[in-house]
Amino acid sequence: MKGKCLYGFFAASVLLVLPLIAEARLAANGENLNGVSLNGIDLNTSQTTPTATNSMIRVEGGQLVIQSAPIAQ
Amino acid sequence: MQKTVRWWMGSSVVAILIAGVAYFAHQHQRAPEPSASFPTSASVTLKGNAVQGAVLRSTDSEGRSVKLKIQAVERDSKDPQGEIYLYTVVYQNNLNPQWQNLCQPDRDHRVTAIPLSGQWDSSGNHMDNERMTFACTNSALAKCVRWGYKPWKTVQGQSLRDYHQACSRMVRADYCGTGFAHTRDGTEIDIYDRLRIQKRTPHSGMKFEAAWSPDGAVAISRTRFPETLALVKRDCPERLKYVQGKAKSSNLLSSLEHDAPKALIFNDSFVKVSQASK
Numbered sequence: 001m002k003g004k005c006l007y008g009f010f011a012a013s014v015l016l017v018l019p020l021i022a023e024a025r026l027a028a029n030g031e032n033l034n035g036v037s038l039n040g041i042d043l044n045t046s047q048t049t050p051t052a053t054n055s056m057i058r059v060e061g062g063q064l065v066i067q068s069a070p071i072a073q
Numbered sequence: 074m075q076k077t078v079r080w081w082m083g084s085s086v087v088a089i090l091i092a093g094v095a096y097f098a099h100q101h102q103r104a105p106e107p108s109a110s111f112p113t114s115a116s117v118t119l120k121g122n123a124v125q126g127a128v129l130r131s132t133d134s135e136g137r138s139v140k141l142k143i144q145a146v147e148r149d150s151k152d153p154q155g156e157i158y159l160y161t162v163v164y165q166n167n168l169n170p171q172w173q174n175l176c177q178p179d180r181d182h183r184v185t186a187i188p189l190s191g192q193w194d195s196s197g198n199h200m201d202n203e204r205m206t207f208a209c210t211n212s213a214l215a216k217c218v219r220w221g222y223k224p225w226k227t228v229q230g231q232s233l234r235d236y237h238q239a240c241s242r243m244v245r246a247d248y249c250g251t252g253f254a255h256t257r258d259g260t261e262i263d264i265y266d267r268l269r270i271q272k273r274t275p276h277s278g279m280k281f282e283a284a285w286s287p288d289g290a291v292a293i294s295r296t297r298f299p300e301t302l303a304l305v306k307r308d309c310p311e312r313l314k315y316v317q318g319k320a321k322s323s324n325l326l327s328s329l330e331h332d333a334p335k336a337l338i339f340n341d342s343f344v345k346v347s348q349a350s351k
Binding site: 057058059060061065066067 | 121127129143149157158189190203205223225
C-alpha cells in the first residue's frame with residue numbers, strides 16, 4: 001500500500017512540476033538574441049551577430065534584461 | 074479496490090499541495106531584487122539577479138556559435154547609486170567545450186563585466202544599435218562607467234553618453250580618435266570634467282596632459298609617454314595645443330573649459346622621461 005501511495009505522489013508531482021521546469025528552462029535560455037558583442041580585453045571587441053527572435057535581450061541602465069516569448073501553459 | 078482508489082486520490086491531493094507550495098516558493102525565489110519582475114501575463118522579464126544562470130546563444134565575428142552563460146550577478150559595491158551590476162560571464166564555443174571566463178582579471182582580481190547598449194567599432198566609435206556589449210571591468214569602457222560616466226544617465230541636462238565616450242578615449246590615450254591606444258597597463262592618471270563628476274586631485278604631482286571629446290583629444294599639452302608625441306605630430310598635429318601655459322594651477326579647469334570649449338573631460342598624468350634619453 002505504501003508503494004501505491006508513492007506512485008500516486010509521483011504521478012501528481014510530475015504533472016505539476018513539469019511546466020515549472022519548462023518555464024525555468026525558457027527563462028534561462030535567452031536564445032535568439034538581438035545580438036551580443038563580446039568585449040573581452042579592452043576595446044578589442046569580438047562582435048557577434050544576432051540570431052532569430054523569440055526572446056529579447058537588452059540593456060536597461062547598467063543591467064541586463066531578458067524577456068522571453070509567451071510561455072505555452 | 075476502493076481502498077486503492079482512495080489511496081491514490083489521497084496521495085494525489087497531498088502531492089498537489091506540495092507542488093503548489095514548491096511553485097509558490099519557486100516564483101518568490103526567482104525575484105530577490107526589487108527590480109526583478111515576473112508579470113503573470115504571457116511573457117517573462119528577467120533582470121537584476123534573476124538573470125543568473127541564463128544561457129545566451131550567439132555567433133562570433135567569424136560565424137562560430139558561441140554560448141554565453143551568466144554565472145553570477147552582483148551589485149557593484151563601488152557604485153553609490155547601486156545602479157551598476159557586475160556579471161560573471163563564461164562562454165563556450167565549438168572549438169572548446171570548456172566554459173571559459175569572458176574577461177581577464179582587473180586590478181581587484183575581478184573577472185566581471187558590465188553590459189552596455191550598442192557596440193564599438195575598431196576605431197573606438199560607439200554604434201547605437203540593438204546589440205549589446207559586455208565591457209569587462211579591466212577595459213576602458215567599464216572603467217569609465219565605474220568612474221561615474223554612466224552612458225544611460227543625464228546629469229545637469231546633459232547625457233553622459235558623450236562623457237563616457239570621451240572618457241574611453243582618454244583612458245586609452247587615443248589622442249587622434251582612431252582607436253589606437255597609446256597607454257600602458259597600470260599607468261596612473263587623474264581625471265576631471267565639466268560636470269564635476271570627477272574632480273581634479275590637488276597636489277597629485279601630475280601635470281595637465283590633454284582635454285578630451287568623444288572624438289579624441291581636442292587639446293594635447295603633452296603626451297602620456299614621450300615616445301607617442303612623434304605619432305601624434307604625424308597623425309593629428311592640429312590637436313597639439315599647449316593650453317596649460319595660460320593658466321595657474323588654481324584656475325586651470327576654468328581656463329581649460331574656456332580654451333577647449335568642445336572638451337568634456339580633462340586629465341593629468343605624471344611626466345615621464347623618454348626611454349631613449351635614459
